[in-house]
Amino acid sequence: MAKETIAGLAKRLGISKASVSYALNGQPGVSEVTRRRVLDLAEELDWYPSASARALSRSRAGAVGVVLSADPLLIGTEPYSMALLAGIETVLAEGDMALMLRMVGRDPAQERATYERWAGERKVDGVLVFDHLLDDPRPALLDRLGMPFVLHGAPETGVPPAFSGTTTDHAADAATIVEHLHDAGHRRIAHVSGPHRFVHEEERVRGVRERAAAHGMVVVQYEADYALLAGHDAVMTLLRAREEPVTAVVFGNDLMAMGGLLALRGLGVRCPDDVAIVSWDDSLHCRLASPSVTALSRNPGTQGRVAAGLLLALLDTGLVQAESMPHSELVVRSSTAG
Template sequence: MSNGAGRVTIAGLADRLGLSKASVSYALNGLPGVSDETRERVLALAEQLGWHPSSSARALSRARSDTIGIVLRRDPGLLGAEPYYMSLLAGVESELSETGQSLLLRMVGADTGQEVAAYRRWSAEARVDGVMLFDLTFDDPRPALLDELGLAYVLHGNRETLAPGKVLLYDARSDAGLLVEHLASLGHRRALHIAGPAEFEHEQDRRDAVDAWGRENGMEFSFATSDYSMEAGERIAAELVRDDPSITAVLTSNDLLALGAQTALTHGGRDDVAIVGWDDSLLCRLGTRPITALDRYPEEQGRRSTRLLLDQLAGRTAFDRRARASRLVPRATSIPARSEARTASR
C-alpha cells in the first residue's frame, strides 16, 4: 500500500482493492476503462488514506504540467514597489489555489530577448501549460511566437483583434473619461499627463483617449513619457509643472508616478495642483494628502485572466472576457482650479 517512507501509492491501493494498477490509475485520473462502482471504491479508499498524486505523475498521466507561467519585464528588486502587479499576482494565485495548480514567475528586466528565451525553454521542457502576457508593444513578437510553440496564452489589452478569444479586455476610453471629466468638473483647463513607456500599446491607447476626452471637455493636455517609477514622476513634475502656473492638474499612468509628482509639487510649494492617478493602491491612501486614483481592481483582473486561460486549456468557451469596470476614488488631491486659471484659459 505504501513505499518505505509510508507514502500511499497506486500500487498499494491496487493491492488493497484487488485491482490492477491500470484500473486504479484510470479511476484516480477520471479516465474511461473502469466501472462507476470501481471508480467509487478507488476514490473512497484514496480519500480515506489521504492519497494525493505527485505533480510529476499527474503531469505524465495527463500530459500537463498543471502550471501556468508569467514573465514580467521588471527589475526583481523593484517588483515589491509596484502594488498593481503584486495585487494582480495575488489574484492569479488565489484562482490557481482553488484548482490545485501552480504559478511559475520569472522577472527578466527590460530584455525582450530573455523573455522570448524563457518561453522557448518552458515549451521545450513542458514546464507550463500556458502563459499570461502583459505590456504589449507595437509589433510585439510574443503572440506569434507562442502560436508557433503551441503554448496557450491570454493577454491584457484594449482590442480583441490582438488575439481573438485570448484577450482580457480593458476599456481605456472609459477609464480616461472618468479621470478627465473629473478634472474638468473641478474647473481645470490645462493639465499634464505623465504616461508610461511609449513602446506600450496601452499607453498610446490611454494617450489618445485622454486627448479625445480633453478636447470634448475643453481641456488641453501636455504629455510626457516615463518608466513608471516614483523618481520619474518627481523629476517630470519638477521640470514641467512646478514653475508653470498655467498647469493646474497632473494625471499619471500609475500610483508611483502620482506619488513622485506629489513629492515634487509639495517641495515646490504648488499645493494648488490637482493630482489623479490611473492605478489606486495603498500608496495613494497614505500621507497627509491622499491621492485621487482609479481603482481598476487588479486582484480581480488576475482572477479573470487566470479563469480565461484555464477555460482555454480545458477547451471551454469563455463568456466573460472583460475586466471589471474601473471606479474613481476622489481624495484630497481633487483640488478645484483657481478662479484666475479658469478665467485665463477662456
C-alpha cells in the same frame, strides 16, 4: 516511513493500479463506490499523487507560465502587479494548476528565450502575456512554438479577436479622469504616462488628449516608467518649466503618484489647492497618503482571475475568446477635492 505508491494503495484495497489511478485523477473507469474508497484511504494516509506522474498521465505539465519584463524591485512594490498575480493564483489553485513566474528585467531577448525553453522542455501548458507592445512579436512567437496564450489588457477594437485575451476600454477610463478634472475647474493638466511602447499607454494618451481637446483643455505629456522616482522627477520638471504651470497631474500608476506627492511636499506646493493629483491605479498607497489620492478603481484581482480563467478554458476547449473588463470607477479623495 516511505511514501506509499499507487501499487501499494491498490494492494491494500484489493483493486487494480489502473483503478486507483483513475480514482485519484478524477477520470472515468471506476464506480463512485471504488473512487470513494481510494480517496478515503489516500486521505487517511495523507497521501497525494506525484505531480509529475499526474502531468504525464494527462499529457500536461500542470503549470501556467508568466514572464514579467520589468525591474523585479518595481514589481515587488507595485500593488497592481501583486493584486493581479494574486487573482491569477486563486483561479489556478482552484484548477489544481501551478504558477511558474519568471522576472527577466527589461531585456526582450530574455523573455523570448524563456518561452522557447518552456516550450522545448514542456514546462508549462500555456502562458499569460502582459503589456501588449506596439508591433508585438510575442503572439507570432508563441503561435510558432505551439504555446497557448492569453493576452491581458489589450484595447477594445470591436472586431473578433485573433487570440484569447482580456480587453479594457482605455478611452472610457481617460474620459472619466478628464471629466472629473474639467468639472473641478482645471484647464491645463499634465499626464505622466508609462512607456509609450505599450499599446495601453498609447490608448490612454490618445484618450486623455482627445477628451481634453473636446473641452478646450491643454494637456502636457510626460513619459515615465511607473517608478516612484519617475513620478517625483516628472513633477519637478513640470513645475520648474517656464511655461504656464499645470493645475493637475494625472499619473499612470499609484507609485508615480506617490512620487509626485513627495515632490510637491519638497517644493512647498499644496495639494490640491495649488496642484491636484489623480492616479490611474488605486491602492492602499492612495488611501493612506496625505492627502489621500483620487484614483481609478480597476480591480486587478478580478482582472487576474478572468485572465487565468480564459487560459484554462483555452487549454480545455481550444476556444479563442475575449472578455471585456468592467469599466473603472473613479474614487474621489482629497487630492482633487480642494
